[in-house]
Amino acid sequence: MDIFKIIDQFQQIDGDAVGRLEYASRRHFMNKIGSKLASAAIPTAFAAIVNKAFAQSAAAVDVLNYALTLEYLEDEFYKAGNAAANLIPASDKAIFMQIGKHETQHVAFLVKALGSKAIAKPTFDFQYGGAFGDVFTNYKTFVTVSSALEDTGVRAYKGQAGALIADPQILEYALQVHSIEARHAAVARRLAATLLGNTAMKGWITGKEGAVAAIYAGEDNMTQGGVNLKGLASKSDAAITEAFDEPLTKEAVLAIAGPFIKK
């Protein structure tokens, strides 16, 4: 049975045949995930589809490596912060140990999922070219950067959901990480609000409120699903903007993260 020849012929007529065939089999496979019977019956086809689901789709590899870049950044940031003497007060240590643990786990997961396609860890400059020069000696700066990184992470993952719609299992993993970043962000924001004495800053994002203004562009959006929600349920603009977090494109995120990355 020369299935490849058949696919080749298909492709001459329909350039995206392979893509759609992979998509179809992946969807079928994902419906059956957990069925040990199936995995025992067709191990090679299974392995091939898993491999494709995880690393062969160019779009997915792209998104996963982008995610990995951000997770490397966060992981190294918290490793340095948690290791710095006299930075994080004992009362807050449990919070940052937990956040750091998750970022390490995210890196490990992504490196494993990408296999040989995983990018190498960049070299970072957490002082952001001098803007956060005391990031590992001044707790206020550390928490400011933490809240900014977490909120950026939330926006970054959200911005990639659509690109993963054809890769349902990877989409689900991305969503499962996305909500963790949001949990981190909420707690980091509340700490930052207290340290900075900013009572307008809450665990959720009111308008464009945040410790580093540059990363909250567009968070004050009032239009959802093509409809301006002003006045919905007689709620304030503040409540309406808090109720929806906004995505960022990869370009916008990389512009924000750029100064953190030396090479």
Added chain:
Amino acid sequence: MNKHTKTKNSSGKGEGEITSVFNRRLFLRSAGLATSLGTIVIAAGCNDDDDDPMIPGTGDTVDLGSGDIGVLNYAYALEQLEAAFYTQVIQTPYNGITDAEKAILTDIRDHEIVHRDFFKAALGDKAIKGLTPNFAAIDFSKKEAVLGAAKLFEDTGVAAYNGAGKLIKDPNYLLLAGKIVSVEARHAAVIRDLINPKSADFAGDDIIDANGMDKAIAPADILAAVKGYVKDTITGANVGK
């Protein structure tokens, strides 16, 4: 609530059945169903302010529908329950509530009402009816009961949106779900921090797996978990199909 090491999942995926049983049990236990049943009966559950007439004590069967509409109605159903819950929390604040706690719970109430009304408007004539909640098992006078229920509603909401994402076919709806789920996750973290301040519980090991991931749970398991909180019978067999 952070001592579930015995039942905690050790692998990050593919353990759907264990997860759902675990979640259901955690959900029911945490809401105090077994111990504080019927301490306060909410007046007919009529704390949701939409136009549908509610018939106290009777439960209708509500079909969420299929495809993306089914997913949106599923979200609408969950947001209805959350909105009704926090509306009650603010109407009858628990004993000893602080100003800070009340401000947080009021914010969350408003977010859930915005979500609910947004879905209702977006669905138009495809929207399911207003559900009749049943919070008889929650003692709204006690901080522990209220925050415990809030935690479970938020964690469940996060897991529900995470599990529904891959069922959505329209990327615009997927993005909308993404915009809302992270707000639910912020709620979950803040509620958890109110319960156990400055601990690791905001993203605790009781709910986050060894890959550092939140839960993603299928509609059938979520609907089973919230069944006790709504008088209507919700069927979601075709959600996303």
